[in-house]
Amino acid sequence: MATVSQNIFLTKKEKLRCISCNKKIPLGKSFISESENHKGTCFSCSPFVGYVLLPPGNVAMTRRSKKYSTLCGVVLEWNQRRKRYERRGQLVEEKAIEKARLECEKDQASRDLKNKKAALVREQKDREYIFNFALAIRGRYPNCPEKREFAIAIHACEKYSGRVGRTADAKDFDPKMIDLAVEAHIRHTETNYDEQFRKGKRKKEIRSDVRSNINSVLKKWKQ
Structure with missing residues (x-):
């Protein structure tokens, strides 16, 4: 079964609220939604509590950890200079990262x-x-x-x-x-x-x- 991916925005807006707890989401904090123009939840009300952030940079680890995780949260941060969102890593299960790491070690060469x-x-x-x-x-x-x-x-x-x-x-x-x-x-x-x-x-x-x-x-x- 394919891993379900979800966007996690580090907010650039100050008026976003969580649809679950109704708390205001501070600027720069995680907002889980399709986009900042859609309704979404704060991190505490999301299914990603307990997940681990895998930084970007290693394509094989990114691909494989996503494959082995139940969910994958793509962390996006606004780049003011370029006027666009850019990836800052992904949230996946810790066991998925470990499995991906072992797999990567085997075929590194x-x-x-x-x-x-x-x-x-x-x-x-x-x-x-x-x-x-x-x-x-x-x-x-x-x-x-x-x-x-x-x-x-x-x-x-x-x-x-x-x-x-x-x-x-x-x-x-x-x-x-x-x-x-x-x-x-x-x-x-x-x-x-x-x-x-x-x-x-x-x-x-x-x-x-x-x-x-x-x-x-x-x-x-x-x-």
């Missing part, structure tokens, strides 16, 4: 080898993607300085950076995404944007100041 091979494949694909992104930049901006397209692509496509080159549209080489990557590069290398920023000027104001310079360089590189 084979999983390490498999992961190493997979990492090499990902690295190769990433290099190919950056190279093709650079070619797309050169195709759209044929007069940009020699080899500059590679500097732009490497920066825009840096892993885990959240930059434009890592978006789904960029991976389809959407012209708008290419334009954004090139504009960002020009902003920091061809204008005094960074100098103004260091002086404490507001970002919105600086962007307005350098807009005409950016457009001028874009036009020159695109001709």
